[in-house]
Amino acid sequence: xxxxxxxxxxxxxxxxxxxxxxxxxxxxxxxxxxxxxxxxxxxxxxxxxxxxxxxxxxxxxxxxxxxxxxxxxxxxxxxxxxxxxxxxxxxxxxxxxxxxxxxxxxxxxxxxxxxxxxxxxxxxxxxxxxxxxxxxxxxxxxxxxxxxxxxxxxxxxxxxxxxxxxxxxxxxxxxxxxxxxxxxxxxxxxxxxxxxxxxxxxxxxxxxxxxxxxxxxxxxxxxxxxxxxxxxxxxxxxxxxxxxxxxxxxxxxxxxxxxxxxxxxxxxxxxxxxxxxxxxxxxxxxxxxxxxxxxxxxxxxxxxxxxxxxxxxxxxxxxxxxxx
Amino acid sequence: xxxxxxxxxxxxxxxxxxxxxxxxxxxxxxxxxxxxxxxxxxxxxxxxxxxxxxxxxxxxxxxxxxxxxxxxxxxxxxxxxxxxxxxxxxxxxxxxxxxxxxxxxxxxxxxxxxxxxxxxxxxxxxxxxxxxxxxxxxxxxxxxxxxxxxxxxxxxxxxxxxxxxxxxxxxxxxxxxxxxxxxxxxxxxxxxxxxxxxxxxxxxxxxxxxxxxxxxxxxxxxxxxxxxxxxxxxxxxxxxxxxxxxxxxxxxxxxxxxxxxxxxxxxxxxxxxxxxxxxxxxxxxxxxxxxxxxxxxxxxxxxxxxxxxxxxxxxxxxxxxxxxxxxx
Amino acid sequence: xxxxxxxxxxxxxxxxxxxxxxxxxxxxxxxxxxxxxxxxxxxxxxxxxxxxxxxxxxxxxxxxxxxxxxxxxxxxxxxxxxxxxxxxxxxxxxxxxxxxxxxxxxxxxxxxxxxxxxxxxxxxxxxxxxxxxxxxxxxxxxxxxxxxxxxxxxxxxxxxxxxxxxxxxxxxxxxxxxxxxxxxxxxxxxxxxxxxxxxxxxxxxxxxxxxxxxxxxxxxxxxxxxxxxxxxxxxxxxxxxxxxxxxxxxxxxxxxxxxxxxxxxxxxxxxxxxxxxxxxxxxxxxxxxxxxxxxxxxxxxxxxxxx
Numbered sequence: 038x039x040x041x042x043x044x045x046x047x048x049x050x051x052x053x054x055x056x057x058x059x060x061x062x063x064x065x066x067x068x069x070x071x072x073x074x075x076x077x078x079x080x081x082x083x084x085x086x087x088x089x090x091x092x093x094x095x096x097x098x099x100x101x102x103x104x105x106x107x108x109x110x111x112x113x114x115x116x117x118x119x120x121x122x123x124x125x126x127x128x129x130x131x132x133x134x135x136x137x138x139x140x141x142x143x144x145x146x147x148x149x150x151x152x153x154x155x156x157x158x159x160x161x162x163x164x165x166x167x168x169x170x171x172x173x174x175x176x177x178x179x180x181x182x183x184x185x186x187x188x189x190x191x192x193x194x195x196x197x198x199x200x201x202x203x204x205x206x207x208x209x210x211x212x213x214x215x216x217x218x219x220x221x222x223x224x225x226x227x228x229x230x231x232x233x234x235x236x237x238x239x240x241x242x243x244x245x246x247x248x249x250x251x252x253x254x255x256x257x258x259x260x261x262x263x264x265x266x267x268x269x270x271x272x273x274x275x276x277x278x279x280x281x282x283x284x285x286x287x288x289x290x291x292x293x294x295x296x297x298x299x300x301x302x303x304x305x306x307x308x309x310x311x312x313x314x315x316x317x318x319x320x321x322x323x324x325x326x327x328x329x330x331x332x333x334x335x336x337x338x339x340x341x342x343x344x345x346x347x348x349x350x351x352x353x354x355x356x357x358x359x360x361x
Numbered sequence: 362x363x364x365x366x367x368x369x370x371x372x373x374x375x376x377x378x379x380x381x382x383x384x385x386x387x388x389x390x391x392x393x394x395x396x397x398x399x400x401x402x403x404x405x406x407x408x409x410x411x412x413x414x415x416x417x418x419x420x421x422x423x424x425x426x427x428x429x430x431x432x433x434x435x436x437x438x439x440x441x442x443x444x445x446x447x448x449x450x451x452x453x454x455x456x457x458x459x460x461x462x463x464x465x466x467x468x469x470x471x472x473x474x475x476x477x478x479x480x481x482x483x484x485x486x487x488x489x490x491x492x493x494x495x496x497x498x499x500x501x502x503x504x505x506x507x508x509x510x511x512x513x514x515x516x517x518x519x520x521x522x523x524x525x526x527x528x529x530x531x532x533x534x535x536x537x538x539x540x541x542x543x544x545x546x547x548x549x550x551x552x553x554x555x556x557x558x559x560x561x562x563x564x565x566x567x568x569x570x571x572x573x574x575x576x577x578x579x580x581x582x583x584x585x586x587x588x589x590x591x592x593x594x595x596x597x598x599x600x601x602x603x604x605x606x607x608x609x610x611x612x613x614x615x616x617x618x619x620x621x622x623x624x625x626x627x628x629x630x631x632x633x634x635x636x637x638x639x640x641x642x643x644x645x646x647x648x649x650x651x652x653x654x655x656x657x658x659x660x661x662x663x664x665x666x667x668x669x670x671x672x673x674x675x676x677x678x679x680x681x682x683x684x685x686x687x688x689x
Numbered sequence: 690x691x692x693x694x695x696x697x698x699x700x701x702x703x704x705x706x707x708x709x710x711x712x713x714x715x716x717x718x719x720x721x722x723x724x725x726x727x728x729x730x731x732x733x734x735x736x737x738x739x740x741x742x743x744x745x746x747x748x749x750x751x752x753x754x755x756x757x758x759x760x761x762x763x764x765x766x767x768x769x770x771x772x773x774x775x776x777x778x779x780x781x782x783x784x785x786x787x788x789x790x791x792x793x794x795x796x797x798x799x800x801x802x803x804x805x806x807x808x809x810x811x812x813x814x815x816x817x818x819x820x821x822x823x824x825x826x827x828x829x830x831x832x833x834x835x836x837x838x839x840x841x842x843x844x845x846x847x848x849x850x851x852x853x854x855x856x857x858x859x860x861x862x863x864x865x866x867x868x869x870x871x872x873x874x875x876x877x878x879x880x881x882x883x884x885x886x887x888x889x890x891x892x893x894x895x896x897x898x899x900x901x902x903x904x905x906x907x908x909x910x911x912x913x914x915x916x917x918x919x920x921x922x923x924x925x926x927x928x929x930x931x932x933x934x935x936x937x938x939x940x941x942x943x944x945x946x947x948x949x950x951x952x953x954x955x956x957x958x959x960x961x962x963x964x965x966x967x968x969x970x971x972x973x974x975x976x977x978x979x980x981x982x983x984x985x986x987x988x989x990x991x992x993x994x995x996x
Binding site: 054055058059062066069070076079080176179180182183184185187188191192194195199292295296298299302303306307314317318321322324329332333336337340341344 | 725827828830831833834835836837838839840842843846847850851925929932933936937938939951955958959962965966969972973976977980981984
């Protein structure tokens with residue numbers, strides 16, 4: 038038990054320098070032209086509204102030396118003050134909340150679905166290695182991670198929205214009349230296409246990794262030993278093989294979850310899905326520096342937290358990790 | 362004595378991409394109730410696969426393609442999988458070679474023991490199973506069983522892991538125990554302890570033991586009868602004493618020459634050459650490419666498995682004319 | 690005593706991995722047996738040939754709107770325009786050929802930069818203990834935490850608007866290269882840690898072998914295996930990133946890439962679906978080729994995974 042607590046403390050302490058690194062990095066980008074205002078003025082030439090300009094000058098503490106400005110920046114970050122969006126002229130922090138949620142529910146529902154489908158398929162594939170169905174499964178999987186998600190999304194939109202007209206093509210929710218007559222169903226209708234594309238891609242990754250690990254694990258003596266002590270095959274597969282094969286994948290899923298918070302700007306843009314990736318893209322095209330840096334910091338922190346959670350779950354699942 | 366296990370002409374092949382590996386290609390074996398039977402041969406000769414075949418847990422792409430296995434009067438190869446499962450652990454159990462990999466790293470010792478105790482046997486409550494597990498741990502002479510019960514495999518030494526693996530195999534007091542190289546991966550001093558433990562347990566649990574090893578020293582010490590396998594086939598089988606003093610197969614002689622002896626300062630001889638490719642085994646007698654006594658017929662004809670005397674069989678064309686040297 | 694017999698009766702075990710010419714030959718033989726790996730290699734070679742010689746046969750120069758003047762804009766596939774034309778009259782087939790050249794260049798050149806940086810940082814992190822090693826590991830970890838893809842978009846945009854527009858695809862090569870190395874260096878660091886602890890290297894050290902000798906005779910060959918595999922997969926990843934980058938409108942103007950064609954095609958997908966379809970299929974095929982190649986190489990080069 039003591040070793041587990043020790044392990045947690047070590048992981049949390051390790052986050053601090055990385056967090057400082059991230060904030061230093063975004064601070065440096067913001068100050069690439071001397072200070073953030075110079076950068077913003079370069080991008081917006083004469084079109085920056087006076088009131089926004091004044092608020093930003095105050096927010097960035099222009100006139101202080103860079104170290105003091107960095108400390109102010111840290112202080113503001115800790116208080117969840119990310120400055121003012123130039124395009125919407127609203128606080129970045131209050132805008133980001135819904136975006137995070139929109140991205141998360143797309144990503145998490147796809148991940149859950151991919152795990153639900155992927156685990157049994159991977160088990161089947163590993164247990165029938167080199168069979169026709171195994172070859173088909175691995176073939177379909179390798180297509181999954183060779184295909185640009187947004188491109189697949191466009192094909193889906195073309196087929197289901199433009200051609201068959203059965204599902205909406207853009208957004209997370211309808212503007213005026215709900216799809217399928219009800220606002221909950223409307224959200225589901227909007228979710229189906231992007232979620233299907235994302236599920237397919239994540240499914241590909243899960244099947245590929247889990248199948249590979251299972252093939253290794255199934256060769257281990259403890260699997261034979263469990264069989265030899267008279268356990269049911271199901272109990273051996275799910276209790277021993279799957280548990281051993283999936284534990285290292287937890288790390289990869291955790292890391293990719295972090296990446297997927299940001300990693301789907303293409304897909305989100307294809308579906309005009311108002312999540313972090315889509316909004317970052319819009320802000321970056323407009324050179325809305327406060328929004329861009331705000332999203333970067335928020336995603337980095339969320340990735341840090343996701344990594345920590347992953348490490349903890351891993352430490353909990355695999356007793357060997359706690360030692361080193 | 363009556364046969365507890367009778368294996369006849371067992372064939373277990375592995376259907377790999379490179380070809381069909383005939384790991385076991387006609388092995389016959391009879392193990393009598395209460396004896397310690399040695400199964401000896403080089404690694405890759407099919408000893409382990411024979412044990413896995415008897416338990417019907419040959420991993421893919423392996424498959425039992427022929428032969429007959431009867432255990433205590435039951436034909437194991439025709440049993441339904443559900444019935445076969447009830448045989449595993451309760452009638453026939455197995456200890457594996459590598460204690461590091463034969464315990465699941467993610468579960469505590471206690472959990473793995475309880476799992477084995479309660480397999481197909483849910484009438485045993487968890488509390489009863491716990492008590493049984495603790496007493497199993499003391500049976501295999503593990504100190505502080507209560508503490509070990511809650512530890513993970515990586516926290517234990519190799520010798521201790523092997524004792525726990527043995528305890529797990531004994532969980533439901535099987536009649537027949539396969540021990541597959543149980544001491545090969547252990548330190549020399551620990552080896553002797555584990556072998557002694559197995560001897561005691563065999564007596565106390567009233568078991569029949571099939572000891573799989575490549576080590577003629579262990580055979581001499583532990584077994585009363587031996588079957589020598591070479592390249593998936595039986596080359597000789599006899600009482601241990603007979604085999605050591607009057608070997609009739611050149612391969613047995615070669616194995617005996619490879620045993621280091623403390624009392625004789627003689628040059629050690631290894632068995633020359635490597636074991637043959639089991640995808641495309643040699644014609645005739647499979648040992649002929651490495652046999653110092655091989656003649657034309659050995660390359661052409663598969664030798665019959667002939668009776669030398671009571672309880673002594675050999676598969677060699679020239680056993681009558683050769684006078685082979687055993688242990689002196 | 691049983692240890693002695695073990696050595697004498699068991700076939701010799703391989704104690705360590707040391708690559709020699711014959712081992713590369715063995716790896717190649719193993720690779721040849723892997724059908725999907727060979728298919729991947731064939732796809733990659735086909736595309737390289739296509740990229741080198743294709744432009745000689747391309748009916749139009751890159752980004753040419755010639756067909757617009759002939760009233761041929763937005764035409765579906767035909768004999769004259771096998772992949773059709775887009776709204777400005779650009780021949781999708783011609784630009785796909787030019788795009789193959791640019792996409793391969795982006796994929797391979799960016800991977801080369803990333804691999805060089807990755808090797809240098811990874812080797813340094815693997816060899817130095819203490820503070821320097823810790824800082825380098827921290828930097829590698831840092832890159833795993835920040836949203837790399839978003840920052841690639843941002844850097845491309847900021848550079849073009851505020852600094853210079855004329856770099857063309859090489860800007861993308863540079864940015865992808867600068868963001869692509871951490872994965873490689875992390876693996877190399879781990880591999881160096883693993884290899885330097887191996888017994889035979891310790892033994893050579895004890896025998897007085899110099900660090901350089903050990904580096905080139907043992908570390909480099911061992912590290913090469915994962916680097917080759919990762920590089921192959923990274924080319925695939927870089928091509929996918931290129932496509933997203935252009936699709937989102939962050940690419941340099943006026944260059945023929947598959948991503949640029951797809952971006953134009955997506956805008957009018959309901960009327961001219963072929964514009965996004967054909968270059969997309971090319972992307973999928975080439976990326977699939979590099980992924981299959983990488984997987985095949987991983988199987989062939991890694992004796993630990995051998996059955």
